[in-house]
Amino acid sequence: MDPIRIAIVGIGKIARDQHVPAIRGNGAFSLAATVSPHDAGLPGVPHHASLDALLAQGPAVDAVALCTPPQVRYDLAAQALGRGAHVFLEKPPGATLAEVEALKTQADKVGATLFAAWHSRFAAGVAPARAWLAERRIDKVSIIWREDVRVWHPGQAWIWQPGGLGVFDPGINALSIVTHILPRPFFLKDATLVLPENRAAPIAADLVFRDTAGAPIHMDLDWRQTGPQSWDIVVETDAGTLRLSQGGAVLTLPTGTEHGDDIEYAGLYSRFATLIRGGRSDVDTAPLRLVADAFLRGRRETTDPFHD
């Protein structure tokens, strides 16, 4: 089978660190081009300043991976789908829920694959955690996601602007895991969002969810953590405690601990190839929906200004 010719649109940090090695490590794909108005691209790979230019001048592509900030992603995705190309959406899949729904409809109409990628779902501990929890009674869940924004998002202005999600940009990774591993749906009961007085997005948040059987789920998000970083999910069940740490890479069950390799983006591209070959889409908006619910229903508090 010919490899799927793919272009990366938005060749910033996440594209260089993760997408390029994952595409080059997967024989189902060939990296055909890159697109960015800002960056120079990669040695030996055709580069254009815009998706328009790529589509007009070639090389031909079968698929695009959109790694731009979410605020500009809809137009690029609609344009690519309009040409019948398959589309990989980095997380979050859009700046709004309604635009993702519109893309879903368009992809179904043109028969192209749309993939809303949630990389944390492919962390090593997540699939076994999901399998282990499927048969348990869930008593209580605690999510602690505390990191240093200066380390992980240095100078990224878009992340603080409306549509940029603030601390929910990492927090949505936790939600993508928890919506995947818990056996029941859950929804927001209470939320407090803490915003620096000079920013439009939260730097911290405290959230209380409940699943449909009544189990409480507490989430502590904070971008002001220096020193050791915390990306932990703890699930208390009738069979003991499950702990996913390091963002899902390390799984601890009552029977012991498993350390997995980092396979997130390799897993995503393997899944994207399977979807394309099977003529299917995978667009789960549940994590973004929970974030929108937090903005809709949360109380807001103001805190000290934040400067990069």
Next chain:
Amino acid sequence: MDPIRIAIVGIGKIARDQHVPAIRGNGAFSLAATVSPHDAGLPGVPHHASLDALLAQGPAVDAVALCTPPQVRYDLAAQALGRGAHVFLEKPPGATLAEVEALKTQADKVGATLFAAWHSRFAAGVAPARAWLAERRIDKVSIIWREDVRVWHPGQAWIWQPGGLGVFDPGINALSIVTHILPRPFFLKDATLVLPENRAAPIAADLVFRDTAGAPIHMDLDWRQTGPQSWDIVVETDAGTLRLSQGGAVLTLPTGTEHGDDIEYAGLYSRFATLIRGGRSDVDTAPLRLVADAFLRGRRETTDPFHD
């Protein structure tokens, strides 16, 4: 066919003004009971202080209409569905999108009807507007929804609290119409929410949407309008201008104006009966999704305090 025995839960202003006459005017239903911890109920109709008490002590009901504030609606709906009762949700259908999704899943599982009611969709001009627009090219849409909150929501504290939506409580009516009559989906591009400094919900908002063919949709929401009230939707098309005014009751086409009677709640209960008899649900969350997107992505401005 035996009438559907229905209980109204939350017997406040909207229930007394609209639900009671609509139920009594529809032979498919009989009003079996009312529930409210605050009010005394209606002469000659069994009354309980809680849904628990109604379900424990009777009379038996086949369906419930939930007219409580949205913040407490999920538990009531889940409890009713858990007993196999059909559920009518006043607008908005919940305080969060995720809880409505969870109810949808539950209703499908138990085989009961769940109906997310959008009363403005049953205003007299809406169905003919939808039919007329189906074949048109949409060039531009303008939504002006300006009313006096002191007249329409006197002393309603819940409407200003997180989850209460503020000016989007009426604004979602406009969105329920526009999502129903336009031939293409649309999504938010930009939003400014204006909040009184002493309230947690907006008193005004300015929103810009775009449909998937690029047509701009502008929405002007304001709760500070005294004097004449405005509930107008204007759609410019290749065949001239359509205007829906008075909240959808009056339709003006290039060929003339039609004034309809107020049939909104009669239409809703007729639809609810059809859904129940057909074993189907109707849960369109598109209007609430657009509101959540506005909270997710909107800029916020602070304005003068608001006092009832």
